Amino acid sequence: xxxxxxxxxxxxxxxxxxxxxxxxxxxxxxxxxxxxxxxxxxxxxxxxxxxxxxxxxxxxxxxxxxxxxxxxxxxxxxxxxxxxxxxxxxxxxxxxxxxxxxxxxxxxxxxxxxxxxxxxxxxxxxxxxxxxxxxxxxxxxxxxxxxxxxxxxxxxxxxxxxxxxxxxxxxxxxxxxxxxxxxxxxxxxxxxxxxxxxxxxxxxxxxxxxxxxxxxxxxxxxxxxxxxxxxxxxxxxxxxxxxxxxxxxxxxxxxxxx
Amino acid sequence: xxxxxxxxxxxxxxxxxxxxxxxxxxxxxxxxxxxxxxxxxxxxxxxxxxxxxxxxxxxxxxxxxxxxxxxxxxxxxxxxxxxxxxxxxxxxxxxxxxxxxxxxxxxxxxxxxxxxxxxxxxxxxxxxxxxxxxxxxxxxxxxxxxxxxxxxxxxxx
Numbered sequence: 001x002x003x004x005x006x007x008x009x010x011x012x013x014x015x016x017x018x019x020x021x022x023x024x025x026x027x028x029x030x031x032x033x034x035x036x037x038x039x040x041x042x043x044x045x046x047x048x049x050x051x052x053x054x055x056x057x058x059x060x061x062x063x064x065x066x067x068x069x070x071x072x073x074x075x076x077x078x079x080x081x082x083x084x085x086x087x088x089x090x091x092x093x094x095x096x097x098x099x100x101x102x103x104x105x106x107x108x109x110x111x112x113x114x115x116x117x118x119x120x121x122x123x124x125x126x127x128x129x130x131x132x133x134x135x136x137x138x139x140x141x142x143x144x145x146x147x148x149x150x151x152x153x154x155x156x157x158x159x160x161x162x163x164x165x166x167x168x169x170x171x172x173x174x175x176x177x178x179x180x181x182x183x184x185x186x187x188x189x190x191x192x193x194x195x196x197x198x199x200x201x202x203x204x205x206x207x208x209x210x211x212x213x214x215x216x217x218x219x220x221x222x223x224x225x226x227x228x229x230x231x232x233x234x235x236x237x238x239x240x241x242x243x244x245x246x247x248x249x250x251x252x253x254x255x256x257x258x
Numbered sequence: 259x260x261x262x263x264x265x266x267x268x269x270x271x272x273x274x275x276x277x278x279x280x281x282x283x284x285x286x287x288x289x290x291x292x293x294x295x296x297x298x299x300x301x302x303x304x305x306x307x308x309x310x311x312x313x314x315x316x317x318x319x320x321x322x323x324x325x326x327x328x329x330x331x332x333x334x335x336x337x338x339x340x341x342x343x344x345x346x347x348x349x350x351x352x353x354x355x356x357x358x359x360x361x362x363x364x365x366x367x368x369x370x371x372x373x374x375x376x377x378x379x380x381x382x383x384x385x386x387x388x389x390x391x392x393x394x395x396x397x398x399x400x401x402x403x404x405x406x407x408x409x410x411x412x413x414x415x
Contacts, residue, residue, distance in 0.1 A: 027282075028338075028340070029340060032338060032340070084282045084283065085282075085283040086279075086282050086283055086284040086285065086338075086340070086341045086344075087283045087284070087285050088283075089338055089340075089341065090284075090285045090288075090337060090338060090341060093336075093337075093338050094336075097336065121283070122283055123283065126280050126283065127280060127281050127283065129277075129280060130276075130277045130278065130279070130280025130281035130282075131277070131281055132277070133273055133274070133276065133277030133280065134274050134277030134278050134280075134281060134348070135277075136273075136277075137270045137271075137273040137274040137277060138270075138274045138277075138348075138349070140270060141267065141270045141271065141274065141349075160281065205354055205357060205358075208357065209353065209354070210277075210278070210281045212351065212353030212354070212356070212357065213353065214278070214344065214347070214348060214351035214353050215282055215344050217351060217352070217353070217382075218340070218343070218344050218347060218351075218385075219340070219344075221382070221385065221386050221389055222340070222389065225386070225389055225390060225393060240356065243353065243356040243357055243359075243360055244360050246357060246360070247357055247359075247360025247361045247363070247364060248360070248364065250361060251360075251361060251364040251365070
């Protein structure tokens with residue numbers, strides 16, 4: 001009996017770890033991750049679990065003598081933000097809410113979270129269409145020029161398509177964005193050989209808008225506001241580095257063309 | 259600005275918000291709400307631009323409205339608030355200024371670099387201020403609303 005209770009408490013800790021990993025890897029803010037761990041743990045037993053989460057490390061420890069005995073028990077995992085996927089964030093939110101409302105037990109929650117982690121809940125075509133709509137509407141909003149908006153929309157679609165391919169091929173952060181911004185700038189310069197584009201800068205910015213790190217900036221502000229002075233500045237630096245890389249890619253392409 | 263142009267512009271903002279929500283893989287059940295919040299936020303932004311000619315006050319008020327509506331609908335619809343808030347702020351993100359900052363730096367155009375850096379900092383501060391105010395006030399307002407609602411319900415019974 002004591003052994004099965006210990007196993008169940010370890011399962012709770014592992015479930016909290018999986019939930020926090022999914023949220024971290026998909027760009028959630030720190031408060032949501034800590035709150036989700038707390039909801040899951042407190043639903044099973046209040047004050048069972050302690051957590052320490054940063055953007056590269058998750059530590060879940062069990063504060064229970066029955067499990068720990070004379071030794072503390074802690075689960076530690078390396079992690080990082082792999083992509084922004086709010087679908088997975090919402091899936092974890094829905095599952096943890098269902099568990100808190102006693103609509104599922106801890107084993108079912110653990111299995112469901114593992115499925116969410118392994119599932120590819122990314123729709124590439126959705127992101128491509130989103131890039132087209134975003135670039136087209138924002139560029140028209142800023143320039144009131146139909147040609148510039150249409151070009152930016154088409155290039156925004158290509159931007160999302162290429163960045164996905166480069167991420168799968170290179171598997172390195174920032175490099176995909178560097179290459180895509182260079183390619184987009186080159187395409188605009190090539191079009192200018194055929195016809196004049198007075199709004200070429202606005203077209204490039206509009207096309208690159210889907211890649212700009214708005215989510216990372218907002219999440220960084222949220223984290224700093226909540227007092228997470230490790231994760232917040234880390235995400236802010238990552239967002240600024242991403243923007244720097246995109247600027248570098250454009251400048252490299254412009255330098256070659258000039 | 260006439261009413262047709264204003265409505266067309268709001269529709270553009272609605273489309274841009276939904277576009278960004280699609281880019282960040284937001285769940286489909288929140289797409290329309292996100293678009294509505296984004297389009298509604300354009301109202302205080304335009305009002306501020308036309309009255310005070312200061313876009314930073316407009317961004318601050320728009321962020322206040324986006325965060326407030328995002329948190330409200332998050333509680334009503336049981337969706338994480340950031341799923342509604344982040345795409346709705348797409349018009350106000352200082353990403354464009356940050357990009358121009360970097361390009362000006364590489365071009366060694368220091369005047370433009372300083373100007374864009376100042377704009378980036380001011381926009382970030384305006385968004386940050388909006389976030390802080392709503393994060394501090396909304397939980398209290400929500401608790402007050404729940405108290406009023408429960409008193410009203412028990413009075414009805």
